[in-house]
Amino acid sequence: MKTMKMGTVLHDQTRKDVEARLKRGRPDLGSLVFRIALLACLLFALVVLLVLVADVWSRGIGVLTDRGWDFLSAPLRTRADEAGVFQSLRGTFWIGVFVVLLAFPFGIAAAIYLEEYAPDNRLTRFIDVNIRNLAGVPSVVYGILGFSIFVKAADGFFPNSVVDHNGKTTAAAGVTLAVLVLPIVIITAAEAIRAVPRELREGSYGVGATKWDTIRTNVLPYAAPGILTGTLLSLARALGEAAPLILVGAVQGRLGSRTGFFEVEQLGEQFTAMPITITDWAQKPENSGFVENTAAAIIVLLVVVLIANTGAILLRNRFEKKRAGR
Numbered sequence: 001m002k003t004m005k006m007g008t009v010l011h012d013q014t015r016k017d018v019e020a021r022l023k024r025g026r027p028d029l030g031s032l033v034f035r036i037a038l039l040a041c042l043l044f045a046l047v048v049l050l051v052l053v054a055d056v057w058s059r060g061i062g063v064l065t066d067r068g069w070d071f072l073s074a075p076l077r078t079r080a081d082e083a084g085v086f087q088s089l090r091g092t093f094w095i096g097v098f099v100v101l102l103a104f105p106f107g108i109a110a111a112i113y114l115e116e117y118a119p120d121n122r123l124t125r126f127i128d129v130n131i132r133n134l135a136g137v138p139s140v141v142y143g144i145l146g147f148s149i150f151v152k153a154a155d156g157f158f159p160n161s162v163v164d165h166n167g168k169t170t171a172a173a174g175v176t177l178a179v180l181v182l183p184i185v186i187i188t189a190a191e192a193i194r195a196v197p198r199e200l201r202e203g204s205y206g207v208g209a210t211k212w213d214t215i216r217t218n219v220l221p222y223a224a225p226g227i228l229t230g231t232l233l234s235l236a237r238a239l240g241e242a243a244p245l246i247l248v249g250a251v252q253g254r255l256g257s258r259t260g261f262f263e264v265e266q267l268g269e270q271f272t273a274m275p276i277t278i279t280d281w282a283q284k285p286e287n288s289g290f291v292e293n294t295a296a297a298i299i300v301l302l303v304v305v306l307i308a309n310t311g312a313i314l315l316r317n318r319f320e321k322k323r324a325g326r
Helices: 002-024 029-067 069-073 086-117 121-136 140-153 170-194 196-208 211-239 244-250 264-269 274-282 291-322
Strands: none
Touching: 029 069, 029 170, 029 291, 069 086, 069 291, 086 121, 086 140, 086 170, 086 211, 086 244, 086 291, 121 170, 140 170, 140 244, 140 264, 170 211, 170 264, 196 211, 211 274, 244 274, 274 291
């Protein structure tokens, strides 16, 4: 017992001596300068962001205050005081549905296979490198891909539709953006799975669990916060993309006859989305009244993204509490 206490005292004394010697050394000026530079960059980015948000808010809050629900429920019009974002919100919603239903499950499944099942060989490394390269491909390239395959070859997934859409459908746009964010989902999910401690897997195997049981009950719950963060980023990017939608055929007029928000039949009709409406309104003359409408539409899109972020954050916090055993 005395030997154990003496060992503990010596350990504590050694630790204190090492800390004292480290603190007596010269200050690391290079590290200090680097930290100050990083802090300055962070503050600069925050200031720019706050200025942009304040400018958009000051321009668009008047439209939302004066028109309120009418601005959200009105369809596209040529007059600024009558134009609304209902059809654009509807298109953005269905695009988000496609991203959630296609990119998320396929991306997470691909990450699980690459991290847990695929052998570490040249083919796996080749696939991993190409997935990372695809994540950096400009969105216009995915727009060309969607136009060539989903619009032209697949006729917008509704070849027998009585509506003359020329393949430029909501379904084609949703699948295009799901493919666009798929590499991001795979990469972030794979990184989250890779960060799971190996001891957690070994402990599960030690009590007789199978590989799939280990993944399902230990790996995925532990990696869920990181996976949700990656899917959140990919969804936010998909909802804000305009270039692929322009190439796939988004329009600002001559939309389909479906007027309901949740009508599934509109997936086979022509579409528009919030980024397209914002881009079109921003090109209008300043004295037309659409400048304020543009700012109001940006605020609405920011609110939509924040709502999606809030949902993902709540789910992430729930998984983190489960992981901590609280």
